[in-house]
Amino acid sequence: xxxxxxxxxxxSMRQMLKFTLAEANYQVTEANNGLTALELAKQQSYDLIIxxxxxxxxxxxxxVRELRSLPEYQFKxxxxxxxxxxxxxxxxxxxxxxxxxxxxxxxxxxxLAAVRKVLR
Amino acid sequence: MAIDMTEVRQLFFEESSxxxxxxxxxxxxLEIGPIDKELVNSIFRAAHSIKGGAGIFKFEQVVSFAHVAxxxxxxxxxxxxxxxxxxxxxxxxxxxxxxxxxxSLKEHTECDWSEVSACQTRLKAFLKTPLEGExxxxxxxxxxxxxxxxxSAPVKLPEPTSVIPAPIISATPLATPLPLEVxxxxxxxxxxxxxxxxxxxxxxxxxxxxxxxxSTVALVAPTNIEGWQxxxxxxxxxxxxxxxxxxxxxxxxxxxxxxVKADTHQVPTFTDLTPHSCYxxxxxxxxxxxxxxxxxxxxxxxxxxxxxxxTSLPVLSAEDEAPIATVPDEITTATTTSSHDSHDAxxxxxxxxxxxxxxxxxxxxGTVSNLPSPDEDGIGAxxxxxxxxxxxxxxxxxxxxxxxxxxxxxxETPLASTIEPLxxxxxxxxxDPHPLEGPISPRGNSNQAPETGSSIRVxxxxxxxxxxxxxxxxxxxxxxxQVGENFDHxxxxxxxxxxxxxxxNTRELQESVMRIRMLxxxxxxxRFPRLVHDLSVQLGKKxxxxxxGVHTELDKTVLEKMSDPLVHLVRNALDHGIEMPAQRRATxxxxxxxLHLHAFHQGGSIIIQxxxxxxxFDLARIRDQAIKQRLLNREDNPTEEQLYEFVFQxxxxxxxxxxxxxxxxxxxxxxxxxxxxxxxxxxxQSKPGRGTTFNIRLPLTLAILDGQLVRVxxxxxxxxxxxxxxxxxxxxxxxxxxxxxxxxxxxxxxYIPILRLYELxxxxxxxxxxxxxxxxxxxxxxxQKIGLFVDELLSQQQIVIKSLExxxxxxxxxxxxxILGDGSVALILDVAGLIQLxxxxxxxxxxxxxxxxxxxx
Numbered sequence: 001x002x003x004x005x006x007x008x009x010x011x012s013m014r015q016m017l018k019f020t021l022a023e024a025n026y027q028v029t030e031a032n033n034g035l036t037a038l039e040l041a042k043q044q045s046y047d048l049i050i051x052x053x054x055x056x057x058x059x060x061x062x063x064v065r066e067l068r069s070l071p072e073y074q075f076k077x078x079x080x081x082x083x084x085x086x087x088x089x090x091x092x093x094x095x096x097x098x099x100x101x102x103x104x105x106x107x108x109x110x111x112l113a114a115v116r117k118v119l120r
Numbered sequence: 121m122a123i124d125m126t127e128v129r130q131l132f133f134e135e136s137s138x139x140x141x142x143x144x145x146x147x148x149x150l151e152i153g154p155i156d157k158e159l160v161n162s163i164f165r166a167a168h169s170i171k172g173g174a175g176i177f178k179f180e181q182v183v184s185f186a187h188v189a190x191x192x193x194x195x196x197x198x199x200x201x202x203x204x205x206x207x208x209x210x211x212x213x214x215x216x217x218x219x220x221x222x223x224s225l226k227e228h229t230e231c232d233w234s235e236v237s238a239c240q241t242r243l244k245a246f247l248k249t250p251l252e253g254e255x256x257x258x259x260x261x262x263x264x265x266x267x268x269x270x271x272s273a274p275v276k277l278p279e280p281t282s283v284i285p286a287p288i289i290s291a292t293p294l295a296t297p298l299p300l301e302v303x304x305x306x307x308x309x310x311x312x313x314x315x316x317x318x319x320x321x322x323x324x325x326x327x328x329x330x331x332x333x334x335s336t337v338a339l340v341a342p343t344n345i346e347g348w349q350x351x352x353x354x355x356x357x358x359x360x361x362x363x364x365x366x367x368x369x370x371x372x373x374x375x376x377x378x379x380v381k382a383d384t385h386q387v388p389t390f391t392d393l394t395p396h397s398c399y400x401x402x403x404x405x406x407x408x409x410x411x412x413x414x415x416x417x418x419x420x421x422x423x424x425x426x427x428x429x430x431t432s433l434p435v436l437s438a439e440d441e442a443p444i445a446t447v448p449d450e451i452t453t454a455t456t457t458s459s460h461d462s463h464d465a466x467x468x469x470x471x472x473x474x475x476x477x478x479x480x481x482x483x484x485x486g487t488v489s490n491l492p493s494p495d496e497d498g499i500g501a502x503x504x505x506x507x508x509x510x511x512x513x514x515x516x517x518x519x520x521x522x523x524x525x526x527x528x529x530x531x532e533t534p535l536a537s538t539i540e541p542l543x544x545x546x547x548x549x550x551x552d553p554h555p556l557e558g559p560i561s562p563r564g565n566s567n568q569a570p571e572t573g574s575s576i577r578v579x580x581x582x583x584x585x586x587x588x589x590x591x592x593x594x595x596x597x598x599x600x601x602q603v604g605e606n607f608d609h610x611x612x613x614x615x616x617x618x619x620x621x622x623x624x625n626t627r628e629l630q631e632s633v634m635r636i637r638m639l640x641x642x643x644x645x646x647r648f649p650r651l652v653h654d655l656s657v658q659l660g661k662k663x664x665x666x667x668x669g670v671h672t673e674l675d676k677t678v679l680e681k682m683s684d685p686l687v688h689l690v691r692n693a694l695d696h697g698i699e700m701p702a703q704r705r706a707t708x709x710x711x712x713x714x715l716h717l718h719a720f721h722q723g724g725s726i727i728i729q730x731x732x733x734x735x736x737f738d739l740a741r742i743r744d745q746a747i748k749q750r751l752l753n754r755e756d757n758p759t760e761e762q763l764y765e766f767v768f769q770x771x772x773x774x775x776x777x778x779x780x781x782x783x784x785x786x787x788x789x790x791x792x793x794x795x796x797x798x799x800x801x802x803x804x805q806s807k808p809g810r811g812t813t814f815n816i817r818l819p820l821t822l823a824i825l826d827g828q829l830v831r832v833x834x835x836x837x838x839x840x841x842x843x844x845x846x847x848x849x850x851x852x853x854x855x856x857x858x859x860x861x862x863x864x865x866x867x868x869x870x871y872i873p874i875l876r877l878y879e880l881x882x883x884x885x886x887x888x889x890x891x892x893x894x895x896x897x898x899x900x901x902x903x904q905k906i907g908l909f910v911d912e913l914l915s916q917q918q919i920v921i922k923s924l925e926x927x928x929x930x931x932x933x934x935x936x937x938x939i940l941g942d943g944s945v946a947l948i949l950d951v952a953g954l955i956q957l958x959x960x961x962x963x964x965x966x967x968x969x970x971x972x973x974x975x976x977x
Contacts, residue, residue: 010169012132016176019128052172054165068360075396077362083172091424099362100421105175105183117371117418118362 002119003027003044007037007063008052008081017050020108021115034058038066041073048119049078050102053093061096068097077118081106132173133226134577137219139166141646144215148649150203155196163211164193170218182221185236188243189214200248207246209657212650213239347376347433348415350404356397358425365402371418376408405433576676578636586632593625630918634824638673641719641728644683645670648690648717655694662701662712663694669719674726678798678818682728685791689730689814690715692787697734697812707809709733725800725842726820731813737806739763745772761903764804768792796952799825799840799935803903827919827938827948830897830910832877833887837910838919838938838948845898845905847913850891865896865907872898875958876909880933887911901951906958908949921948933957 004026006017011032018028029046031037035057041049049067053060060080067073077099082089093101102114143166146159167190174182189211195201217239224231350372354365372378383401387393406415412430419428600618603611645667656663674682698704698713705711718729739760746752746766766772770789795802800818819825819842826841854866855874864871874896878887888894888911896907921936924947935950 010135010173012128012135012173015128015131054168056165075359075362083168094361094424097361104172107176117367120364120367
């Protein structure tokens with residue numbers, strides 16, 4: 001089983017992610033903000049973390065940084081959901097330690113393709 | 121399987137409307153001047169969420185519009201703009217526009233695109249930086265015909281496929297098809313270099329049958345196919361962002377035949393090796409006719425973490441392959457034809473089978489691992505991989521959602537075994553890289569009418585408590601069942617206990633279910649900051665709005681129906697109540713008027729107070745107006761309360777001027793009618809020059825009431841306990857007849873009209889007609905009292921209201937019906953309606969009669 005943690009403050013976005021990923025047989029856990037995501041990630045090991053950038057409490061980039069400081073997530077793939085397409089933002093994401101990004105809006109195909117790209 | 125997006129879409133609309141509320145309330149909180157970063161951020165986030173969600177559902181119009189608004193907000197939070205009233209107003213307008221677009225999308229109706237585009241243009245005018253990617257978002261023009269029905273996006277997921285494209289593979293395995301892991305694994309295996317090629321040319325078949333039709337496998341590239349040479353040199357720290365070369369290679373392999381050569385040059389000796397660094401460089405040959413951008417996209421995420429060189433290969437002919445096959449000093453290519461290799465092939469099958477999903481340690485973690493080799497074939501295994509799972513098992517466990525491929529027996533003829541692993545890879549490929557090729561067809565039902573049922577969002581705690589209670593109910597039920605078995609008298613106390621427990625469970629369950637329908641009044645109150653803001657700007661008044669008790673919960677239906685009356689009262693307060701700043705100053709009041717909305721529980725009711733510190737009602741003017749409209753005789757001397765009563769009369773207005781907002785005399789009567797229809801009351805308290813307070817009293821819920829059962833003849837009627845003031849035995853000497861029209865009962869200092877229910881309902885059988893033999897129930901509705909004459913009072917109990925209107929028709933004086941414990945139906949009396957009916961029957965105009973009575977008292 002592949003476990004994926006998704007973190008987004010928007011319910012519909014989470015539902016969308018969850019539906020798509022669950023249909024593709026991934027085990028999905030939801031967090032509605034970065035802080036919750038971090039706590040969940042500490043409790044259980046996830047194979048992939050997908051997080052929104054703009055979130056209350058702990059934003060996506062900070063979450064990535066926090067996760068990368070944990071031994072468990074040093075090499076785990078972490079994808080950012082972002083609408084920013086300018087290179088500067090992407091570099092910021094990479095600098096924080098994100099594996100890659102998924103540009104919003106995305107359709108399920110794109111999401112799954114991105115997920116498959118980072119999961120073995 | 122298609123994902124049902126309708127539900128998610130519904131969720132998106134709900135969420136967006138919440139986000140818009142957030143935007144609106146935060147915009148109203150913004151103060152002119154420097155940016156409040158926290159607020160702007162939160163507005164930005166809300167706009168951003170709407171945009172993101174809208175994109176998923178392909179609501180391009182929303183995306184495009186929200187994008188402009190978001191850009192402006194982004195500039196604001198970067199401090200490029202100061203907060204000014206025009207910006208706030210424009211952004212508020214943008215919120216309205218978004219709300220309009222979203223609701224038109226939701227309801228599948230047309231919306232006014234010219235307004236959208238006008239607002240969008242105004243927003244753009246504020247932007248400091250021109251919008252990038254304009255074309256991507258699409259300029260919205262009026263002429264653009266945008267279908268209000270969005271393409272709902274049902275997503276076709278790949279049907280599990282068990283079709284394995286027949287791989288066309290040469291019967292002679294010339295090369296060892298090594299697993300993808302090999303390049304990564306070998307370098308850290310000191311022994312590997314001797315037994316294994318340090319670099320492996322990996323033939324990965326694409327699904328294109330043209331691949332590998334040549335007589336040799338792998339190294340022999342298919343002729344006449346364009347290709348790409350990719351020099352990929354990851355930086356040492358590439359692994360630290362969770363990127364793994366193997367995943368990239370797999371993506372590439374999905375495009376076509378791929379050769380992978382690893383350059384192990386830079387791998388340090390074991391002792392110097394840092395586990396988390398990537399020491400390998402790769403040279404890849406991709407034989408596929410794809411655009412360069414496709415390849416670049418695959419490497420998109422590692423762009424700055426590697427040196428990447430992508431050059432197109434010339435159209436390959438057979439001769440061209442030689443250089444590739446040439447074995448450089450440090451790079452050995454596995455090309456053997458000995459029988460031994462057939463075992464390699466066999467073993468490689470495992471790795472191929474395993475490769476896509478088997479957990480191997482990350483390349484540079486320093487784990488010494490070897491090419492997997494099946495234990496059971498026993499031949500030629502260089503170093504058996506511990507616990508190498510049998511291929512068939514691996515397949516089954518890996519192929520989630522697909523039919524397991526036919527088990528591959530590890531010991532096979534070389535031919536068969538060479539083919540099978542490839543068969544597996546190709547099938548995996550067709551599953552893996554582009555699994556969602558299915559056309560996205562619009563859902564069949566997307567054109568259907570929008571969902572009519574309204575939904576309610578319930579806090580999880582409420583649902584949990586419900587589940588908990590149901591659990592208890594089940595326990596009680598099983599307990600009673602036990603009691604019921606072989607029941608005898610000794611079990612009577614147990615039965616009684618059980619029944620009282622059941623009663624408690626039922627009550628709690630009922631309360632709990634009712635709570636689900638309860639929403640905080642903030643749902644309704646939250647629209648007022650905006651309304652007050654807009655109105656006060658429009659009227660040139662200064663108003664401070666204070667909201668309190670916003671967490672007070674009331675029934676969803678009540679809340680919805682109260683919405684308009686509240687708006688009306690707030691408008692009135694602003695328009696007529698609160699004076700112009702100059703006028704306020706003149707009367708020694710603060711320029712800023714105060715409007716206070718307050719909600720709280722009192723007894724079994726919710727009280728909503730709307731108070732202002734404005735001018736208050738001008739009683740003299742109400743009196744004059746009432747006389748002018750012939751509602752009052754000049755010589756009458758009505759009390760304050762009675763004068764306020766006129767305010768609720770249709771067509772009654774004291775306003776000198778009819779304004780845009782109010783003053784047409786339409787409204788207060790409607791307000792009261794709405795409140796009454798909810799079983800509530802409204803009253804006015806006002807002091808000239810000090811302000812006005814409207815008190816609205818509403819029942820907690822509409823679905824259940826505490827009822828008093830009364831008997832009239834053989835019929836049973838129900839009165840709301842809240843409406844009952846007292847019940848008494850009639851003393852005949854206190855009953856007076858008024859001009860033969862009505863009977864009144866003198867109760868202390870008041871005269872209360874008596875309504876004989878049996879008369880009203882034409883009950884003739886078994887009923888008491890003598891006043892002193894029955895009971896008089898004094899009830900109050902709409903501020904008027906009336907005595908209902910009944911035979912006797914029965915029990916009090918909670919009554920579940922069934923609508924009479926939806927099952928039969930509306931009846932004046934009857935608010936509904938219920939089913940009693942014995943299964944019979946009883947009507948619930950509506951006191952206010954009864955009073956009206958009474959006056960109507962007695963041909964006494966409502967107001968005048970109370971008047972005369974009041975005055976004569």
